[in-house]
Amino acid sequence: MVDSPLLELRETKMPYTRELRDLQSLPPTYPFLSVYLDIGHNEESAEAMRVFVRGQLRHALTDARRTRDRNYIDTDGRHVLAYLEDVIHARVERKSQGVALFACARQKVFHVVGSSEPFRSTFVVSDRPYLDPLQSVTSGAPRVLACLVDSRSARILELGAGSIQPQAEIHNDVMRRHHQGGWSQMRFQRRVDDQVDHHHREVASALTQLSDREPALAVVIAGPEKVVTAFRAYLPERVVQRVVVGLPVSLKAQEREIVGRILASFERGEERRNELELERQLDDALSPTRGARGTAEVLQAANEHAIRRLYVSSDFDARGWRCTGCSSMGTHVPLSCPFCAGIVESTDVRGELITKVLASGGEVAAVPASLQMQTGVAALLRYRT
Ligand SMILES: [Zn+2]
Numbered sequence: 199m200v201d202s203p204l205l206e207l208r209e210t211k212m213p214y215t216r217e218l219r220d221l222q223s224l225p226p227t228y229p230f231l232s233v234y235l236d237i238g239h240n241e242e243s244a245e246a247m248r249v250f251v252r253g254q255l256r257h258a259l260t261d262a263r264r265t266r267d268r269n270y271i272d273t274d275g276r277h278v279l280a281y282l283e284d285v286i287h288a289r290v291e292r293k294s295q296g297v298a299l300f301a302c303a304r305q306k307v308f309h310v311v312g313s314s315e316p317f318r319s320t321f322v323v324s325d326r327p328y329l330d331p332l333q334s335v336t337s338g339a340p341r342v343l344a345c346l347v348d349s350r351s352a353r354i355l356e357l358g359a360g361s362i363q364p365q366a367e368i369h370n371d372v373m374r375r376h377h378q379g380g381w382s383q384m385r386f387q388r389r390v391d392d393q394v395d396h397h398h399r400e401v402a403s404a405l406t407q408l409s410d411r412e413p414a415l416a417v418v419i420a421g422p423e424k425v426v427t428a429f430r431a432y433l434p435e436r437v438v439q440r441v442v443v444g445l446p447v448s449l450k451a452q453e454r455e456i457v458g459r460i461l462a463s464f465e466r467g468e469e470r471r472n473e474l475e476l477e478r479q480l481d482d483a484l485s486p487t488r489g490a491r492g493t494a495e496v497l498q499a500a501n502e503h504a505i506r507r508l509y510v511s512s513d514f515d516a517r518g519w520r521c522t523g524c525s526s527m528g529t530h531v532p533l534s535c536p537f538c539a540g541i542v543e544s545t546d547v548r549g550e551l552i553t554k555v556l557a558s559g560g561e562v563a564a565v566p567a568s569l570q571m572q573t574g575v576a577a578l579l580r581y582r583t
Pocket of ligand 1: 521524525535536537540
């Protein structure tokens with residue numbers, strides 16, 4: 199069974215899955231505040247967090263069109279600031295490096311998620327929680343159905359966000375060679391083949407049942423190379439399509455080691471798949487006909503509510519301006535807003551841009567720094583601006 203070193207996995211990975219599900223299931227309600235912070239745990243970062251949250255809050259209050267919305271934002275903002283002081287004075291989240299706050303007074307929601315990784319400071323007002331940064335962290339905590347199989351036994355485990363749940367255990371009495379006794383070699387071999395065949399069929403049937411119960415779960419098959427190859431043939435096509443890794447491992451190894459290898463290989467695969475998908479999407483966003491590249495172009499598109507999907511590199515940071523009247527944005531601060539002649543103020547582009555895109559019904563995707571998106575931001579457009 200599960201030996202104690204597996205408990206380490208339970209502690210090092212964070213089970214965000216439930217929190218995400220809860221937040222995702224909330225009905226859209228405006229205004230909904232999502233605030234991500236890098237805690238830092240020093241005086242400098244404390245002051246930076248205060249300045250950031252207060253500044254963003256001020257913008258949000260100015261932007262609110264209706265008194266009712268403004269009152270809700272004000273209430274949520276006070277909750278966020280109060281919690282922030284608790285964080286700064288180490289009354290809460292002492293061990294976290296990052297914290298995500300979700301506040302919606304209208305729905306009586308105030309939800310905090312601590313993280314061992316710092317978040318980029320982000321403040322978003324929308325009609326729903328902004329979950330992308332949290333999802334990026336969660337994607338490192340895979341959920342996968344692992345089938346450890348050899349020619350006479352099998353274990354099926356669900357590897358959750360840091361947990362291991364045994365689902366099925368199958369042993370079949372397959373004869374070993376030294377039992378051959380009076381059997382002719384051919385009959386003996388056929389008998390063994392039949393028994394292995396029967397065993398694989400039984401394991402395949404158990405795995406199929408479990409996999410059909412949760413078809414979204416990726417499947418990893420681990421075992422001696424020959425068995426893994428042979429075993430796949432017993433699975434129906436729909437399950438084969440869910441298999442993300444066929445991992446050659448000796449099942450004689452420690453289970454902790456096997457599970458570790460499964461998770462590592464699955465995560466590598468996931469990362470690569472996510473990156474490939476993002477690269478494909480970025481190619482679209484970076485094409486001159488369908489997208490906008492770089493801060494100036496992207497801001498212009500955002501002003502025209504033309505952004506279908508915004509891509510923000512995790513290391514993107516830029517200052518720009520924002521109109522207090524019509525909330526248009528740009529890079530080089532003008533004397534007054536070129537659109538409405540209103541008063542402009544200097545602002546952090548990242549958070550405001552994300553807020554603006556979400557507010558106009560667009561999506562936002564975080565791009566890992568490893569992809570080295572040179573322009574920092576890019577956007578796929580609804581139409582050509
Ligand atoms: Zn303006």
